[in-house]
Amino acid sequence: xxxxxxxxxxxxxxxxxxxxxxxxxxxxxxEKDGHPVSWHMVHLGSRAVxxxxxxxxxxxxxxxxxxxxxxxxxxxxxxxxxSYRPISEFITSHGATPAMQLAHAGRKASHDxxxxxxxxxxxxxxxxxxxxxxxxxxxxxxxxxxxxxIEEIHQIRDAFGSAAERAVKAGIKVIELHLAxxxxxFEFLSPLSNQRTDMYGGSFDNRTRFxxxxxxxxxxxxxxxxxxxxxxxSTEYMDxxxxxxxxxxxxxxxxxxxxxxxxxSSGGNxxxxxxxxxxxxxxxxxxxxxxxxxxxxxxxxxITDPHQSEEILLEEQADVILMGRELLRNPYWPLSAQQTLExxxxxxxxxLRAAPPKPA
Ligand SMILES: Cc1cc2nc3c(=O)[nH]c(=O)nc-3n(C[C@H](O)[C@H](O)[C@H](O)COP(=O)(O)O)c2cc1C
Numbered sequence: 001x002x003x004x005x006x007x008x009x010x011x012x013x014x015x016x017x018x019x020x021x022x023x024x025x026x027x028x029x030x031e032k033d034g035h036p037v038s039w040h041m042v043h044l045g046s047r048a049v050x051x052x053x054x055x056x057x058x059x060x061x062x063x064x065x066x067x068x069x070x071x072x073x074x075x076x077x078x079x080x081x082x083s084y085r086p087i088s089e090f091i092t093s094h095g096a097t098p099a100m101q102l103a104h105a106g107r108k109a110s111h112d113x114x115x116x117x118x119x120x121x122x123x124x125x126x127x128x129x130x131x132x133x134x135x136x137x138x139x140x141x142x143x144x145x146x147x148x149x150i151e152e153i154h155q156i157r158d159a160f161g162s163a164a165e166r167a168v169k170a171g172i173k174v175i176e177l178h179l180a181x182x183x184x185x186f187e188f189l190s191p192l193s194n195q196r197t198d199m200y201g202g203s204f205d206n207r208t209r210f211x212x213x214x215x216x217x218x219x220x221x222x223x224x225x226x227x228x229x230x231x232x233x234s235t236e237y238m239d240x241x242x243x244x245x246x247x248x249x250x251x252x253x254x255x256x257x258x259x260x261x262x263x264x265s266s267g268g269n270x271x272x273x274x275x276x277x278x279x280x281x282x283x284x285x286x287x288x289x290x291x292x293x294x295x296x297x298x299x300x301x302x303i304t305d306p307h308q309s310e311e312i313l314l315e316e317q318a319d320v321i322l323m324g325r326e327l328l329r330n331p332y333w334p335l336s337a338q339q340t341l342e343x344x345x346x347x348x349x350x351x352l353r354a355a356p357p358k359p360a
Contacts, residue, residue, distance in 0.1 A: 002341035012225025017053035023101035034074020048096035051334030059103035066104030088171030099174035106184030107132035107145035161217035181268030234285035251293035287317035306337035
Protein backbone atom coordinates (compact mmCIF):
# COMPACT_ATOMS: atom_id res chain seq x y z
CA UNK A 1 0.00 0.00 0.00
CA UNK A 2 1.48 3.37 -0.95
CA UNK A 3 1.38 6.26 1.49
CA UNK A 4 -0.30 8.44 -1.16
CA UNK A 5 -3.27 6.10 -1.11
CA UNK A 6 -3.36 5.49 2.63
CA UNK A 7 -6.36 7.23 4.22
CA UNK A 8 -5.65 10.19 6.48
CA UNK A 9 -7.63 11.09 9.63
CA UNK A 10 -7.96 14.78 10.34
CA UNK A 11 -10.14 15.56 13.37
CA UNK A 12 -13.38 13.67 12.80
CA UNK A 13 -12.87 13.14 9.09
CA UNK A 14 -11.27 10.17 7.37
CA UNK A 15 -10.15 11.09 3.86
CA UNK A 16 -9.68 8.07 1.60
CA UNK A 17 -6.30 9.10 0.17
CA UNK A 18 -3.84 12.01 0.10
CA UNK A 19 -4.46 13.34 -3.40
CA UNK A 20 -6.45 16.54 -2.90
CA UNK A 21 -7.96 18.64 -5.69
CA UNK A 22 -6.43 22.10 -5.31
CA UNK A 23 -9.00 24.92 -5.35
CA UNK A 24 -9.36 26.27 -8.88
CA UNK A 25 -11.63 29.14 -9.93
CA UNK A 26 -13.86 28.21 -12.83
CA UNK A 27 -15.38 31.67 -13.39
CA UNK A 28 -18.56 29.89 -14.44
CA UNK A 29 -21.36 31.19 -12.22
CA UNK A 30 -23.12 32.41 -15.36
CA GLU A 31 -25.88 34.33 -13.57
CA LYS A 32 -23.18 36.32 -11.76
CA ASP A 33 -24.91 35.56 -8.47
CA GLY A 34 -22.35 33.22 -6.92
CA HIS A 35 -24.46 30.09 -7.42
CA PRO A 36 -22.75 26.93 -8.73
CA VAL A 37 -24.23 25.45 -11.91
CA SER A 38 -24.02 22.19 -13.84
CA TRP A 39 -20.41 23.01 -14.88
CA HIS A 40 -19.36 22.80 -11.22
CA MET A 41 -21.22 19.52 -10.74
CA VAL A 42 -19.51 17.95 -13.74
CA HIS A 43 -16.10 19.47 -13.00
CA LEU A 44 -15.94 18.55 -9.32
CA GLY A 45 -17.97 15.36 -9.74
CA SER A 46 -15.52 14.05 -12.35
CA ARG A 47 -12.63 14.51 -9.99
CA ALA A 48 -14.46 12.59 -7.26
CA VAL A 49 -15.16 9.77 -9.73
CA UNK A 50 -11.50 10.05 -10.79
CA UNK A 51 -10.42 8.92 -7.34
CA UNK A 52 -9.18 12.05 -5.55
CA UNK A 53 -9.42 11.89 -1.75
CA UNK A 54 -10.63 15.44 -1.27
CA UNK A 55 -12.37 17.62 -3.83
CA UNK A 56 -12.26 21.33 -3.07
CA UNK A 57 -14.59 24.01 -4.36
CA UNK A 58 -12.67 26.96 -5.78
CA UNK A 59 -12.19 30.28 -3.93
CA UNK A 60 -15.79 30.90 -2.86
CA UNK A 61 -16.48 34.43 -1.83
CA UNK A 62 -17.95 35.38 1.52
CA UNK A 63 -19.30 38.71 0.17
CA UNK A 64 -20.23 39.88 -3.35
CA UNK A 65 -17.35 42.41 -3.28
CA UNK A 66 -14.89 39.62 -2.46
CA UNK A 67 -15.18 37.98 -5.88
CA UNK A 68 -12.25 38.12 -8.28
CA UNK A 69 -14.76 38.25 -11.14
CA UNK A 70 -18.55 38.50 -11.30
CA UNK A 71 -18.53 34.81 -12.36
CA UNK A 72 -16.92 33.54 -9.13
CA UNK A 73 -18.73 31.28 -6.73
CA UNK A 74 -20.10 32.80 -3.55
CA UNK A 75 -21.75 31.75 -0.32
CA UNK A 76 -22.84 35.07 1.13
CA UNK A 77 -26.55 34.25 1.43
CA UNK A 78 -28.72 31.39 2.61
CA UNK A 79 -30.04 31.03 -0.93
CA UNK A 80 -26.66 29.54 -1.88
CA UNK A 81 -26.92 26.56 0.46
CA UNK A 82 -29.26 24.44 -1.64
CA SER A 83 -27.27 24.91 -4.85
CA TYR A 84 -24.10 23.49 -3.29
CA ARG A 85 -25.75 20.55 -1.55
CA PRO A 86 -26.30 18.23 -4.57
CA ILE A 87 -22.65 18.70 -5.59
CA SER A 88 -21.39 17.93 -2.07
CA GLU A 89 -23.66 14.90 -1.96
CA PHE A 90 -22.42 13.65 -5.32
CA ILE A 91 -18.77 14.03 -4.25
CA THR A 92 -19.51 12.21 -0.99
CA SER A 93 -21.43 9.43 -2.75
CA HIS A 94 -18.28 8.67 -4.77
CA GLY A 95 -16.15 8.29 -1.67
CA ALA A 96 -14.39 11.67 -1.77
CA THR A 97 -14.54 14.43 0.83
CA PRO A 98 -16.15 17.70 -0.30
CA ALA A 99 -14.23 20.81 0.79
CA MET A 100 -14.68 24.51 0.17
CA GLN A 101 -12.13 27.31 0.05
CA LEU A 102 -13.60 30.49 1.56
CA ALA A 103 -12.14 33.69 0.18
CA HIS A 104 -12.20 37.44 -0.21
CA ALA A 105 -10.18 38.89 -3.08
CA GLY A 106 -9.54 42.30 -1.49
CA ARG A 107 -7.71 44.65 -3.86
CA LYS A 108 -7.58 41.94 -6.56
CA ALA A 109 -11.38 41.81 -6.89
CA SER A 110 -13.61 43.16 -9.69
CA HIS A 111 -11.84 41.74 -12.75
CA ASP A 112 -12.90 40.32 -16.08
CA UNK A 113 -12.53 36.56 -16.67
CA UNK A 114 -9.04 35.33 -17.65
CA UNK A 115 -10.26 34.13 -21.05
CA UNK A 116 -11.81 37.54 -21.81
CA UNK A 117 -9.56 40.45 -20.89
CA UNK A 118 -8.55 39.74 -17.27
CA UNK A 119 -8.41 43.47 -16.67
CA UNK A 120 -10.13 45.45 -13.88
CA UNK A 121 -13.81 46.07 -14.67
CA UNK A 122 -15.10 49.64 -14.81
CA UNK A 123 -18.33 50.74 -13.12
CA UNK A 124 -20.15 50.56 -16.46
CA UNK A 125 -19.01 46.94 -16.93
CA UNK A 126 -20.36 45.62 -13.64
CA UNK A 127 -17.20 46.37 -11.64
CA UNK A 128 -17.11 47.64 -8.07
CA UNK A 129 -14.87 49.54 -5.65
CA UNK A 130 -12.17 47.22 -4.34
CA UNK A 131 -11.01 47.29 -0.72
CA UNK A 132 -7.85 46.42 1.17
CA UNK A 133 -5.87 47.09 4.33
CA UNK A 134 -4.28 50.23 2.80
CA UNK A 135 -4.87 52.36 -0.30
CA UNK A 136 -2.08 50.65 -2.26
CA UNK A 137 -2.83 49.15 -5.68
CA UNK A 138 -1.33 45.80 -6.75
CA UNK A 139 0.36 47.63 -9.62
CA UNK A 140 -0.07 50.83 -11.62
CA UNK A 141 -2.70 49.25 -13.93
CA UNK A 142 -4.88 48.20 -11.02
CA UNK A 143 -7.42 50.28 -9.07
CA UNK A 144 -6.45 51.76 -5.71
CA UNK A 145 -8.33 49.93 -2.96
CA UNK A 146 -10.33 51.86 -0.40
CA UNK A 147 -8.88 51.32 3.07
CA UNK A 148 -11.23 49.19 5.14
CA UNK A 149 -12.61 50.73 8.35
CA ILE A 150 -12.42 48.70 11.54
CA GLU A 151 -16.18 48.20 11.37
CA GLU A 152 -15.84 46.78 7.84
CA ILE A 153 -13.00 44.49 8.94
CA HIS A 154 -15.33 43.09 11.59
CA GLN A 155 -18.12 42.68 9.03
CA ILE A 156 -15.85 40.66 6.72
CA ARG A 157 -14.65 38.54 9.66
CA ASP A 158 -18.30 37.80 10.51
CA ALA A 159 -19.06 37.10 6.83
CA PHE A 160 -16.41 34.34 6.91
CA GLY A 161 -18.12 32.85 9.98
CA SER A 162 -21.60 32.93 8.39
CA ALA A 163 -20.24 31.53 5.13
CA ALA A 164 -18.68 28.61 7.00
CA GLU A 165 -22.00 27.90 8.75
CA ARG A 166 -23.73 27.79 5.36
CA ALA A 167 -21.04 25.52 3.95
CA VAL A 168 -21.69 23.03 6.76
CA LYS A 169 -25.42 23.13 5.91
CA ALA A 170 -24.50 22.53 2.26
CA GLY A 171 -22.77 19.25 3.11
CA ILE A 172 -19.17 20.50 3.02
CA LYS A 173 -16.89 18.43 5.26
CA VAL A 174 -13.67 20.50 5.25
CA ILE A 175 -13.17 24.28 5.13
CA GLU A 176 -10.04 25.97 3.77
CA LEU A 177 -9.41 29.68 4.29
CA HIS A 178 -7.68 31.48 1.44
CA LEU A 179 -4.99 33.61 3.08
CA ALA A 180 -2.62 33.41 0.10
CA UNK A 181 -1.80 34.82 -3.34
CA UNK A 182 -2.25 38.50 -2.50
CA UNK A 183 -5.95 38.29 -1.74
CA UNK A 184 -7.43 40.06 1.28
CA UNK A 185 -6.09 37.80 4.07
CA PHE A 186 -2.56 37.91 2.68
CA GLU A 187 -2.79 41.65 2.00
CA PHE A 188 -3.12 42.08 5.77
CA LEU A 189 -0.20 39.72 6.51
CA SER A 190 2.28 41.45 4.21
CA PRO A 191 4.02 44.63 5.38
CA LEU A 192 4.18 45.64 1.70
CA SER A 193 0.39 45.77 1.21
CA ASN A 194 -0.55 46.52 4.83
CA GLN A 195 0.67 49.90 6.02
CA ARG A 196 -2.06 50.57 8.55
CA THR A 197 -1.20 52.36 11.74
CA ASP A 198 -4.05 50.94 13.85
CA MET A 199 -4.31 47.57 15.63
CA TYR A 200 -4.47 45.77 12.23
CA GLY A 201 -1.15 47.00 10.85
CA GLY A 202 2.50 47.48 11.77
CA SER A 203 3.86 44.71 14.00
CA PHE A 204 3.65 41.00 13.13
CA ASP A 205 0.95 40.56 15.80
CA ASN A 206 -1.08 43.41 14.35
CA ARG A 207 -0.79 42.15 10.76
CA THR A 208 -1.83 38.62 11.73
CA ARG A 209 -4.72 39.87 13.89
CA PHE A 210 -7.42 39.99 11.16
CA UNK A 211 -6.46 36.60 9.63
CA UNK A 212 -6.52 35.03 13.10
CA UNK A 213 -9.88 36.66 13.82
CA UNK A 214 -11.19 35.08 10.62
CA UNK A 215 -9.88 31.71 11.80
CA UNK A 216 -11.59 32.16 15.19
CA UNK A 217 -14.87 33.22 13.56
CA UNK A 218 -14.83 30.16 11.30
CA UNK A 219 -13.62 27.69 13.94
CA UNK A 220 -16.48 28.72 16.24
CA UNK A 221 -19.03 28.41 13.40
CA UNK A 222 -18.22 24.82 12.43
CA UNK A 223 -18.40 21.55 14.38
CA UNK A 224 -15.38 20.64 16.54
CA UNK A 225 -15.02 17.48 14.48
CA UNK A 226 -14.65 19.40 11.20
CA UNK A 227 -11.16 19.94 9.77
CA UNK A 228 -10.04 23.51 9.06
CA UNK A 229 -7.23 24.20 6.57
CA UNK A 230 -5.51 27.48 5.73
CA UNK A 231 -3.75 28.24 2.47
CA UNK A 232 -0.91 30.71 2.84
CA UNK A 233 1.72 32.20 0.61
CA SER A 234 4.74 30.79 2.43
CA THR A 235 6.83 33.63 1.03
CA GLU A 236 6.10 36.55 -1.25
CA TYR A 237 9.63 36.47 -2.71
CA MET A 238 10.32 40.11 -1.78
CA ASP A 239 13.19 41.31 0.43
CA UNK A 240 11.06 43.44 2.71
CA UNK A 241 8.00 41.25 2.45
CA UNK A 242 6.44 38.23 4.20
CA UNK A 243 8.88 35.33 4.34
CA UNK A 244 9.12 31.70 5.33
CA UNK A 245 10.13 32.49 8.93
CA UNK A 246 6.94 34.56 9.26
CA UNK A 247 5.00 31.59 7.89
CA UNK A 248 6.45 29.16 10.42
CA UNK A 249 5.55 31.49 13.28
CA UNK A 250 2.09 32.17 11.83
CA UNK A 251 1.49 28.44 11.32
CA UNK A 252 2.26 27.89 15.03
CA UNK A 253 -0.40 30.46 15.88
CA UNK A 254 -2.85 29.00 13.38
CA UNK A 255 -2.45 25.60 14.99
CA UNK A 256 -3.14 27.12 18.43
CA UNK A 257 -6.30 28.66 16.96
CA UNK A 258 -7.59 25.28 15.78
CA UNK A 259 -6.24 25.01 12.25
CA UNK A 260 -5.41 21.44 11.25
CA UNK A 261 -3.45 21.74 8.03
CA UNK A 262 -1.46 24.44 6.27
CA UNK A 263 -1.69 24.35 2.48
CA UNK A 264 1.68 25.78 1.48
CA SER A 265 1.57 27.91 -1.65
CA SER A 266 3.57 31.07 -2.36
CA GLY A 267 3.68 34.45 -4.11
CA GLY A 268 0.98 36.53 -5.73
CA ASN A 269 1.18 39.76 -3.74
CA UNK A 270 3.73 41.69 -5.76
CA UNK A 271 4.19 42.07 -9.52
CA UNK A 272 7.95 42.37 -8.85
CA UNK A 273 8.29 38.86 -7.39
CA UNK A 274 11.01 36.72 -8.96
CA UNK A 275 10.35 33.00 -9.00
CA UNK A 276 11.24 30.16 -11.34
CA UNK A 277 8.77 27.35 -10.70
CA UNK A 278 9.82 23.70 -11.20
CA UNK A 279 8.11 20.45 -10.16
CA UNK A 280 7.71 20.56 -6.40
CA UNK A 281 9.26 24.03 -5.99
CA UNK A 282 7.03 24.82 -3.01
CA UNK A 283 7.66 21.50 -1.23
CA UNK A 284 10.54 22.92 0.90
CA UNK A 285 8.07 25.44 2.34
CA UNK A 286 5.68 22.64 3.33
CA UNK A 287 8.61 20.77 4.92
CA UNK A 288 9.87 23.77 6.87
CA UNK A 289 6.41 24.72 8.14
CA UNK A 290 5.67 21.08 9.02
CA UNK A 291 8.77 20.66 11.15
CA UNK A 292 8.92 24.24 12.47
CA UNK A 293 5.27 24.49 13.56
CA UNK A 294 4.60 20.78 14.12
CA UNK A 295 1.47 20.92 12.01
CA UNK A 296 0.13 18.92 9.05
CA UNK A 297 1.01 20.46 5.71
CA UNK A 298 -0.05 20.15 2.10
CA UNK A 299 2.44 20.39 -0.78
CA UNK A 300 1.31 21.97 -4.04
CA UNK A 301 2.84 23.27 -7.25
CA UNK A 302 3.71 21.46 -10.48
CA ILE A 303 3.49 18.05 -8.86
CA THR A 304 2.37 15.60 -11.54
CA ASP A 305 4.32 12.41 -10.91
CA PRO A 306 3.05 9.62 -8.64
CA HIS A 307 6.56 8.65 -7.53
CA GLN A 308 7.47 12.25 -6.65
CA SER A 309 4.21 12.56 -4.71
CA GLU A 310 4.93 9.35 -2.82
CA GLU A 311 8.48 10.48 -2.01
CA ILE A 312 7.30 13.83 -0.61
CA LEU A 313 5.06 11.94 1.81
CA LEU A 314 7.59 9.22 2.69
CA GLU A 315 10.25 11.86 3.39
CA GLU A 316 7.72 13.59 5.69
CA GLN A 317 7.97 16.87 3.80
CA ALA A 318 4.18 17.07 3.69
CA ASP A 319 1.14 15.04 4.68
CA VAL A 320 -1.00 15.48 1.57
CA ILE A 321 -0.51 16.52 -2.06
CA LEU A 322 -2.72 19.15 -3.63
CA MET A 323 -2.88 18.99 -7.39
CA GLY A 324 -4.27 21.59 -9.74
CA ARG A 325 -3.63 21.60 -13.46
CA GLU A 326 -2.68 17.94 -13.77
CA LEU A 327 -6.14 17.07 -12.47
CA LEU A 328 -7.66 19.43 -15.04
CA ARG A 329 -5.77 17.59 -17.76
CA ASN A 330 -6.66 14.21 -16.35
CA PRO A 331 -9.38 13.84 -13.71
CA TYR A 332 -8.54 10.11 -13.54
CA TRP A 333 -4.94 10.75 -12.47
CA PRO A 334 -5.53 9.28 -8.99
CA LEU A 335 -6.78 5.98 -10.45
CA SER A 336 -3.79 5.60 -12.76
CA ALA A 337 -1.36 6.79 -10.06
CA GLN A 338 -2.80 4.16 -7.74
CA GLN A 339 -2.18 1.53 -10.39
CA THR A 340 1.39 2.82 -10.87
CA LEU A 341 2.09 2.70 -7.13
CA GLU A 342 0.62 -0.78 -6.99
CA UNK A 343 -2.25 0.10 -4.73
CA UNK A 344 -5.75 -1.14 -5.52
CA UNK A 345 -7.64 1.57 -7.46
CA UNK A 346 -11.23 2.28 -6.51
CA UNK A 347 -13.03 2.53 -9.84
CA UNK A 348 -16.61 3.69 -9.89
CA UNK A 349 -18.87 0.67 -10.47
CA UNK A 350 -20.06 2.22 -13.71
CA UNK A 351 -16.47 2.25 -15.04
CA LEU A 352 -15.31 -1.13 -13.69
CA ARG A 353 -15.19 -2.70 -17.14
CA ALA A 354 -12.60 -0.11 -18.14
CA ALA A 355 -10.24 -0.96 -15.26
CA PRO A 356 -6.93 -2.37 -16.46
CA PRO A 357 -6.49 -6.08 -15.61
CA LYS A 358 -4.69 -6.79 -12.34
CA PRO A 359 -1.08 -7.97 -12.79
CA ALA A 360 -0.83 -11.79 -12.51
C1 LIG B 1 -7.52 27.67 -13.35
C2 LIG B 1 -6.89 27.89 -11.99
C3 LIG B 1 -7.64 28.47 -10.99
C4 LIG B 1 -7.08 28.62 -9.72
N1 LIG B 1 -7.86 29.11 -8.69
C5 LIG B 1 -7.39 29.09 -7.42
C6 LIG B 1 -8.25 29.34 -6.33
O1 LIG B 1 -9.47 29.51 -6.46
N2 LIG B 1 -7.70 29.34 -5.08
C7 LIG B 1 -6.38 29.09 -4.86
O2 LIG B 1 -5.94 29.12 -3.72
N3 LIG B 1 -5.56 28.79 -5.89
C8 LIG B 1 -6.03 28.75 -7.15
N4 LIG B 1 -5.23 28.35 -8.17
C9 LIG B 1 -3.89 27.81 -7.86
C10 LIG B 1 -3.97 26.27 -7.73
O3 LIG B 1 -4.81 25.88 -6.67
C11 LIG B 1 -2.58 25.66 -7.50
O4 LIG B 1 -2.08 26.11 -6.28
C12 LIG B 1 -1.61 26.04 -8.62
O5 LIG B 1 -2.20 25.85 -9.89
C13 LIG B 1 -0.32 25.21 -8.52
O6 LIG B 1 -0.60 23.83 -8.58
P1 LIG B 1 -0.49 22.99 -9.96
O7 LIG B 1 0.89 23.20 -10.48
O8 LIG B 1 -0.73 21.56 -9.51
O9 LIG B 1 -1.54 23.47 -10.90
C14 LIG B 1 -5.74 28.21 -9.47
C15 LIG B 1 -4.99 27.67 -10.51
C16 LIG B 1 -5.54 27.48 -11.76
C17 LIG B 1 -4.72 26.82 -12.84
